[in-house]
Amino acid sequence: MLSFVSFSQPLDHAYHDAARHHPDVDDLMDVDDLSGSKLTCPGETITSSHDSMRGHGTYVDKEEVIASVAGTMERVNKLVTVRAIRARYNAEVGDLVVGRITEVQPRRWKVDANSRQDAVLMLSSVNLPGGVQRRKLESDELQMRTFFEEGDLLVAEVQAFFSDGAMSLHTRSLKYGKLRNGQLVVVPPILVQRLKSHFIALPCGVDLILGLNGYIWVSKHVKDTDEGEEGFDGEAVYSNQNDDIDIATRSAISRVSNIIRILAAHFVPLSDILLLEAYDMVIEREVDTKDLVLGDVGDALVAAVGSAR
Numbered sequence: 001m002l003s004f005v006s007f008s009q010p011l012d013h014a015y016h017d018a019a020r021h022h023p024d025v026d027d028l029m030d031v032d033d034l035s036g037s038k039l040t041c042p043g044e045t046i047t048s049s050h051d052s053m054r055g056h057g058t059y060v061d062k063e064e065v066i067a068s069v070a071g072t073m074e075r076v077n078k079l080v081t082v083r084a085i086r087a088r089y090n091a092e093v094g095d096l097v098v099g100r101i102t103e104v105q106p107r108r109w110k111v112d113a114n115s116r117q118d119a120v121l122m123l124s125s126v127n128l129p130g131g132v133q134r135r136k137l138e139s140d141e142l143q144m145r146t147f148f149e150e151g152d153l154l155v156a157e158v159q160a161f162f163s164d165g166a167m168s169l170h171t172r173s174l175k176y177g178k179l180r181n182g183q184l185v186v187v188p189p190i191l192v193q194r195l196k197s198h199f200i201a202l203p204c205g206v207d208l209i210l211g212l213n214g215y216i217w218v219s220k221h222v223k224d225t226d227e228g229e230e231g232f233d234g235e236a237v238y239s240n241q242n243d244d245i246d247i248a249t250r251s252a253i254s255r256v257s258n259i260i261r262i263l264a265a266h267f268v269p270l271s272d273i274l275l276l277e278a279y280d281m282v283i284e285r286e287v288d289t290k291d292l293v294l295g296d297v298g299d300a301l302v303a304a305v306g307s308a309r
């Protein structure tokens with residue numbers, strides 16, 4: 001039975017503002033304190049131009065620094081910037097990203113990684129069947145579509161950047177590669193926090209991959225193997241066929257995906273601890289999967305998560 005605290009809904013804007021922001025986010029709204037990140041709205045006065053320097057996402061008018069976009073305000077020394085909520089992903093070397101193959105080119109794949117331009121995955125930067133690091137041959141280039149083809153999803157790491165700013169990806173670790181047995185959830189990249197590990201295994205038999213580019217993969221749990229690269233099974237890794245998934249696991253995947261969508265809709269920063277807490281609360285209160293998309297239930301979940309932290 002659903003046992004969230006009921007909410008009364010007055011017909012004013014105060015309730016809407018309170019219901020749509022996580023308590024941790026509400027604490028960021030005090031623009032007088034510039035010691036951390038804060039939410040801003042376009043046209044909102046941040047500080048005096050005499051005390052601070054304007055950065056990206058701001059402009060100066062009548063000796064005041066004003067936000068030009070909606071986002072989170074950050075200050076480094078005297079430099080004040082605003083990171084837009086809906087901005088494209090700004091990658092760094094070593095980032096974990098989830099992407100979709102958009103084009104197969106000679107010796108490379110183009111990958112949509114939610115950035116300003118498509119990323120590039122070179123043929124030399126993938127693990128080929130056999131698990132041996134070797135020089136890629138012409139025969140490998142002819143078989144590129146057997147590894148990845150248009151529409152395939154994959155998880156990779158940002159390796160470097162080309163001269164035009166495009167990301168260069170690699171999947172040379174066995175934890176990277178083609179994604180199967182799950183669904184993709186898209187959230188604003190700014191909500192995905194940098195964690196020690198972006199691979200999360202939930203106790204319900206669901207695996208999460210939190211891509212720093214805002215693409216999150218929710219899938220059936222896969223057991224870790226200790227075979228190393230010598231046990232690399234190319235046919236299984238590059239297979240396009242999903243495994244058989246039982247009803248309970250399908251329901252758990254849908255439940256976790258809806259939880260992520262609710263938290264993202266309320267602009268709640270996502271982390272492994274927060275997602276575990278939210279899932280435990282949903283299970284404890286026996287909330288049906290389809291009910292999670294209802295507005296009242298979503299508001300109650302966010303409020304419950306906030307009060308528990």
